Amino acid sequence: MRLPAEPFRIKVVEPLRRVSREERERLIREAGLNIFAVPADSISVDLLTDSGTSAMSDRQWAGLMMGDESYAGSRNFFHFRDTVREIFGYPHVIPTHQGRMAENLLFSTVLKKGDVVPNNSHFDTTRANVEHQGAEARDLVIAEALDPVRHHPFKGNLDPVRLDRTLGELGRERVPLVMITITNNSGGGQPVSIANVREVRAVCDRHRVPLFFDACRFAENSWFIREREPGYANRSIREIARELFSYGDGCTMSAKKDGLVNIGGFLAMKNAEWAERITNLLILVEGFPTYGGLAGRDLEAMAIGLEEVLHEDYLAFRIGQVAHLGEMLEQAGVPIVKPVGGHAVYLDARAFLPHVPQSQYPGQALVVALYREFGIRAVEVGSLMFGHRDSQTGEMAYPQLELVRLAVPRRVYTTEHMRFVAESVIELYQQRDRLKGLRITYEAPVLRHFTARLEELSGAEAAAIR
Numbered sequence: 001m002r003l004p005a006e007p008f009r010i011k012v013v014e015p016l017r018r019v020s021r022e023e024r025e026r027l028i029r030e031a032g033l034n035i036f037a038v039p040a041d042s043i044s045v046d047l048l049t050d051s052g053t054s055a056m057s058d059r060q061w062a063g064l065m066m067g068d069e070s071y072a073g074s075r076n077f078f079h080f081r082d083t084v085r086e087i088f089g090y091p092h093v094i095p096t097h098q099g100r101m102a103e104n105l106l107f108s109t110v111l112k113k114g115d116v117v118p119n120n121s122h123f124d125t126t127r128a129n130v131e132h133q134g135a136e137a138r139d140l141v142i143a144e145a146l147d148p149v150r151h152h153p154f155k156g157n158l159d160p161v162r163l164d165r166t167l168g169e170l171g172r173e174r175v176p177l178v179m180i181t182i183t184n185n186s187g188g189g190q191p192v193s194i195a196n197v198r199e200v201r202a203v204c205d206r207h208r209v210p211l212f213f214d215a216c217r218f219a220e221n222s223w224f225i226r227e228r229e230p231g232y233a234n235r236s237i238r239e240i241a242r243e244l245f246s247y248g249d250g251c252t253m254s255a256k257k258d259g260l261v262n263i264g265g266f267l268a269m270k271n272a273e274w275a276e277r278i279t280n281l282l283i284l285v286e287g288f289p290t291y292g293g294l295a296g297r298d299l300e301a302m303a304i305g306l307e308e309v310l311h312e313d314y315l316a317f318r319i320g321q322v323a324h325l326g327e328m329l330e331q332a333g334v335p336i337v338k339p340v341g342g343h344a345v346y347l348d349a350r351a352f353l354p355h356v357p358q359s360q361y362p363g364q365a366l367v368v369a370l371y372r373e374f375g376i377r378a379v380e381v382g383s384l385m386f387g388h389r390d391s392q393t394g395e396m397a398y399p400q401l402e403l404v405r406l407a408v409p410r411r412v413y414t415t416e417h418m419r420f421v422a423e424s425v426i427e428l429y430q431q432r433d434r435l436k437g438l439r440i441t442y443e444a445p446v447l448r449h450f451t452a453r454l455e456e457l458s459g460a461e462a463a464a465i466r
């Protein structure tokens, strides 16, 4: 694969502090082997998330200076609203400060206790917001998605047969809406095809249930459709996005991803009655409908970012950069989730560290070593994040996939940074026998991965815990 050169040049630089191995060793130990507790200025390449970490363009920064901070009727709101209407095609546009607030407002308004929300895979905040209403978040992604090495061009697709069965059993009384996450973050940033969206739409129509998108990475998903789906090779990304959204009734959006901003989000929809109820709640908890928890300048940056993310040169480089990182790792035999998704490369920690059982957190052991040896920050998506005690048997239950996510911020790192990451991971892979399992010394009752503290096991302890 030939990666195009960066389709931008650098006007402002942010120096990275050089941190010695001794200092990193001390910092990660003080952090209780939890990468969330390491100060960000002690990290060389930060691949914790692609959310809110984009570099804005000169036009976006200029847009900040054009911020109209009027309490009501800011001109930036109208620019933002018209941009969203044009790209997404939904008439009612409600700004929020980030994605999870859009989710919270939507679910607070339309869900009741005992309801079920089907999705290909819920992102963790989406799941938490559904469950917060006493409803069930049900994942119906296709079976291929659960196999890390199985190739499928649209591994994010929702299984229409299981959806039909779910809607047949529960009816529209218990399922107020169906969601599709594009791209499917929890499944590795995998895209959803237009053909699948059409099928899901047909099932929803049969049961008269509305369809919403979790649209965070819609431009990346549209790019994959053009690359992989028959009949779309000559369509523009904007046209593909318009078609995709035309099959839905609305969306939630975290603009911290494909809005190319550091903060921002929105809800957009067709249903006027839902929009009115959500707006009333917005005023109570978030802000007036023409700013929704943001400054006018943030709305301007978001309006410009939503346009820029559709540029084809940008997307070719963006998707290419992530694919290139995956390719360098794969060529060296490092086990990764395939095919590589839009925003991240996922390491398969179980295959990487076969000598460390899931009860000893192999994914987290990898995250700790990547920081200690090379200053790189990745995030564990495995037994530390999802492991829990089964309420019935009392036994520990572990997720099927034990992954480490290397999420790539947009327009931030160069090809040389990616080469440094690849060479570091490969070096670690060559020394993988030296890595040891971990044990938790402190954990919070919910979302434990954010604040847990851990320690490394000695050889004898590791053998005893197995």
Ligand code: F0G
Residues within 6 Å of the ligand: 048, 049, 050, 051, 098, 099, 100, 101, 123, 125, 126, 181, 185, 214, 216, 254, 255, 256, 265
């Ligand atoms: N939906 C998806 C698919 C997401 O990936 C995220 C955030 C959200 C909703 C929530 O949006 O953060 O603006 O409130 N994902 C980030 C990540 C945090 O690292 O993957 P938010």
